[in-house]
Amino acid sequence: MNRDRHVLHVGLVACALAASAVASARACTSILVSRGASRDGSVMVTYSADAPFMPKLLRVAGGVHPPGTMVDVKAWEDDEVRGQVRQAEKTYTVVGLMNENQLSLVETTTGGRKELVDPDGQLDYDGLMLLVLQRARTAREAITLVDSLCREYGYSSSGESFSIADKNEVWLMELIGKGPGVKGVVWVAARVPDGCITAHANMSRITTFPLDDPENWRYSADVVQFATDRGYYKTDSGRPFSYRDAYHPDTSASARRACAGRVWSVYRRSAPAANFSDAWFRGEEGSEDYPLFIKPDAPLGVKDLMGLMRDHFEGTPYDMTKGVDAGPFGSPLRARDLTFKVDGQGYMWERPISTQQAGFVVVNQMRASLPDAVGGVTWFTPDEASTSCFTPFYCAVDALPASYTDGDYQKFSWDSAWWVTNLVSNLAYDRWSRVYPDVRKAQVEQEEALLKMQPVIEETAAKLAAADPALAQTFLTNYSVSTADAVFRRWQALAQTVLTTHVDGYQKDVRGEPKAPGYSPEWLRQVVAGRGAQLKLPARAAETDH
Structure with a gap:
């Protein structure tokens, strides 16, 4: 047994894909399930940390700390100390991405406007997540801490979507910095309605939202004004303020293909009766985005979420185990990059929830009972x-x-x-x-x-x-x-x-005898279609295996 007291070095570094940089190997997927949408009253969140790295499941022990104690803030990639912050008087034990109070915090990176990154901020998103998990007891406390820590110490990463859950409720929080030399973040947080689920995958999900429902919607005081001051939102446009339109405006066809497809797959499998269209994720002009929250056709359990995290679009026209690109053995593997060109024409592989570059995957389960x-x-x-x-x-x-x-x-x-x-x-x-x-x-x-x-x-x-x-x-x-x-x-x-x-x-075979199963008829037809003239035998040729 290893009694190391450090945190899960899960490479919270892993998910640095901006929605506009779809060729990157880094990205993550998260599903949020409210108590009423679960089979046993659990609150659940999932997280696939997708990047080529080795995660190490470690542990941070909580404790009581003397007044005036300082703690290093480190970058996960290189262990570089970015600065120091005041230690909390009391911290909680963290195992993985959950603390002893059943508080979970996972993420996907959304990127957003590049000019809002503050390289001098002391807190990158993974360091911020760890501090919050060590200090908060509930999801609402965690949201408040994210805001206050960033205002005090500055935030250095790009835009993020956080899944923040405790044993009673789950929230989706989206945040982005204010640019070089400016501390703090602009943000909005939505409580997932009881009985509903949502998902996010490297693209901002929150658009318009009510400004007068603090029980279910929270936001930074300047989220609208900051966008107005920077020219991201025109108050005289006649349109309501949209967080995504202001801070994460890239909803290009390639970004939607890489990101929204994963949300579509969660929704179409969780609520097949709704028959969610693939038009938005395929980048069709004029198509409608997926709702922020949906009710699953039936309550979900841990096993269901495990299955969702294994999805390769099976059973759809985009099934990655089918077609010539799946090779002779129907493999869902697609080597990076996601986008490529042939004779000047751009193309893109499908981007599934389950991907070969994942460093680790979790299904976190919290229960008030x-x-x-x-x-x-x-x-x-x-x-x-x-x-x-x-x-x-x-x-x-x-x-x-x-x-x-x-x-x-x-x-x-x-x-x-x-x-x-x-x-x-x-x-x-x-x-x-x-x-x-x-x-x-x-x-x-x-x-x-x-x-x-x-x-x-x-x-x-x-x-x-x-x-x-x-x-x-x-x-x-x-x-x-x-x-x-x-x-x-x-x-x-x-x-x-x-x-x-x-x-x-x-x-x-079962007796240990080697057999030659060959290739499927479907694959052989594809081979013949492309190289049949080369491979064709004379009509009277003997069928001999050498």
Whole structure:
């Protein structure tokens, strides 16, 4: 066990894609679920941190600090100290992107107007998120802290969308800086109505909003005036103020293709009866944007969110496992960049929720019906969701498994959960239709067993928490570590099975005999259509396999 007291170095660095820079490899996706939209009264948020990096699941211990204590603010990419801020008198333990009060904070980067970045601000978005998680108890407190910390110390990142959730409610907060040398952010925050969900994926979602509903909508006092002063909004235009139009005006076809498609996929799978059109995400002129909030056709559970985070547009005209670009084995992998040109014409690959460059994915679950130590759980997996396995870490744990905390991005290790899950992923990408069924079988078996055990574990932990909180913490720590270790061992075995089963184009049967499954008829037709004249045999040629 690793008892390191630092935070989840989840590369909150990972999501620096501006909506206008769709060719970048960095981006993130988040889904927000209110209590009334969940199957068991959970508040839930998801987060796929999409960038080529190695996350290390670490932990920050809370505590009481002497007055006058200062704490370093560091950049995640290079550990550079950007400055110091005053330490709070009391801080809370953070595991992953959730603290001991069941407060979660995840993000996607929206970019926005470049001239509003203040390079001298002390707080970049990931440093800001960590400070807030250490200091806030509720989502509303977190929103207030984001604003006050940025006003005091300055904000250095581009625009962000934050998913901020506690055990009772979930908020979408969008913010952007005020430009070089100006401290503070302009922002708006919307409470997701009970019974509804929303999603964001590197494009601002909030447009017009009420200025007189503080219970459900909060905003910086100068959000309209600042835009007016900078010429982003004309008060005499006859149009209501729109946050996105003012601060994130890029809704080009390429930006919508890269970002809005992920929101569409969440909506079309969560509320199929609504039959949401693909027109907006395909960039059609005059098409209508997706609503900020929707009611799912049926309440969602943890398993449903795991499935949504594994989406490659399956079952739609944009299914990435179909077509010549999916190769002979129907792979959803598309090598970067997203955009490319052929003979001067621009083209773009689809950008799914589940993507090969994901560093980690979480489904955070918060519940008011349970003690905080039991109610808050991060379902975490390194690498991308479609080829890996979620495992639970409760927010009260005081230790983590070494396989999830160790590793080097430059050196493969069988002892690193990130490297082992990446090995399975990369073995699957090139032979998806052959290998993925084995991966999916392992996922289903492991995750269904964990979800089945969850109520039993939590009933025991809740009883322990009432009688002996320290014993409950030990119990949940042992369970979280042991289950993560079991998943890790299963994925080590899976990698070895894939390596030994799929060899040199052959696939071994149940007796270990190599068979030649060849290619699908659909793929062979595509080959013949392109190179049939070259490959065609004479009519009387013998059919001999050499």
